[in-house]
Amino acid sequence: MTDTIDTAESRDFESALSETASATETALERLIPQVDGPESRVVDAMRYSALGGGKRVRPFLIICGAEIFDVPTEQAERVAAAAEMIHTYSLIHDDLPAMDDDDLRRGQPSCHKKFDEATAILAGDGLLTLAFEVLGESETHPLPAVRCELTVALAKAIGAQGMVGGQMLDLVAENQDLDMPTVTRLQRLKTGALIEFCCQAGAILGQADEKSRHHLHTYSHDLGLAFQIVDDLLDVEGSTEEIGKTAGKDADAGKATFVSLLGAERAREQAGILADQAAKHLEIFGNKANLLQKLAKFVVERRS
Template sequence: MVASSAKMKAFEAALATVAEDVAKMLDRLLPRVEGPEGRLADAMRYAALGGGKRFRPFLVCQSASLFGVAAEPALRAAAAAECVHIYSLVHDDLPAMDNDDLRHGAPSTHRQYDEATAILAGDALLTLAFDILAGPETHERARVRIELVRRLARAAGAHGMVGGQMIDLASEGRSLDMGGITRLQQLKTGALIAFCCEAGAVLGRASAEADHALHAYAHDMGLAYQITDDLLDAEGDAGTLGKSAGKDAAAGKATFVSILGAERARAQARMLADQAIQHLDLFDERADLLRQAAHFVITRRN
């Protein structure tokens, strides 16, 4: 798969637009607060508005566009997914987890505030996500809102991100085979990406066939995303990444790179990206930006 420069520019412009729109939505959903809990609100805003590609919200908005979903519901679902993603980063950076002092080139939330405040800010962002999805502004049908809540809860919990993080912690200093590392990353990274790709289908009350196609796309693209993350950690630098590099090797973690080697890992990521694109045939040219997203995940530099 080779993306033309014109198509990649269109993708980058669309990604930047979603990033700006979601930042505005988060700013609206995270007002400043006076009083004793003001520090918590400030920490939540610091974590949520501190930058980032907003790639997951982009996936929500693009999947929603396939089914003619209006901007406000799509952006609310996108903001909810981003709240979960940000919470996971805030907690991942804590000393008890990945112990990282940098996030997006700035001090991690626990370094900017303190560990207790960072834990509470992450907790509050996670629960805010479900508050957002449950609101009638997200969809007029309660059944649709409940399905969004159910899918996000599964993606975020013991059968998704949290379960994957537990496997990740337990695997330090131990060897994992290809099946083990794939399952770890399907839970830790892939589950939320899958929710983001499926959210538009839920909002648009799409067919089971369309829902399945987006799930399959997310499965392959999410693995390609994680392989690229492993490559960036192994070969990148903190200045480019905006966070510490070389953490996986230092912690003795099994990764796609440690198992396959860098060149085979790159080839695997390319194969998965191509495979992901094939799942979008159902949507013709309407899914062109999602096709470019699959190319982006394996060519990004941070």
């Protein structure tokens, strides 16, 4: 089991998390500029969803990962903004009536409720597209080869053999009795692959060696699983108000989750073990990986 983070350490971590969240917000604000004309509605919707706050865990992974390899902050922040655009697009499309049909996201009306379905579909498409534009531009890294590596890694993580495939699997599997290997595979595709990209992005920007990348890979594997288990726990134990999206949806939809398979107690225990393991994988980086190690604890102790 993880120890509770002591108060001073926890304060440092929380302030680092809020600093990267605010840097990401600034980058997103700049990278999604408003446009003229009636089509500005789609940009309003993109901004509404992307600038809507959130914990910005994925940007934190990228920015802290980049610090290990002394990558310039501006580069990391652009990739962080791109990853958050992708995360936001996936939430907008997932919330659509034809998909998970959720009216609430981050405590606010979801994009199609605030605007309409057509605008929400286009806003998701626009964010997905913009993320690749940002990665391709020279401001992201002086070496085009690095930008191409980021582009291909992101596309693989979120395509039909990554996030989109995971979302499909989730829809196909609804109301089916899934076993642990299938639920684990679903998580790896649906949320794990993008988390893996975020954990690797700093190493790509910093042109890190294979050994470093391997350790980040094992970290992201355990962190991603722990994150999903806690998400499943919060869906059962949290209130809609606390988690900012409709609670109890998985059980209502008859979805097999880590909690339905393991029970809440064992699931929480498992998340703690995974978080400890995740932190250990980063020991080779010494102090430089402290924030990422603390993130693993934060992920299992969060209440929303």
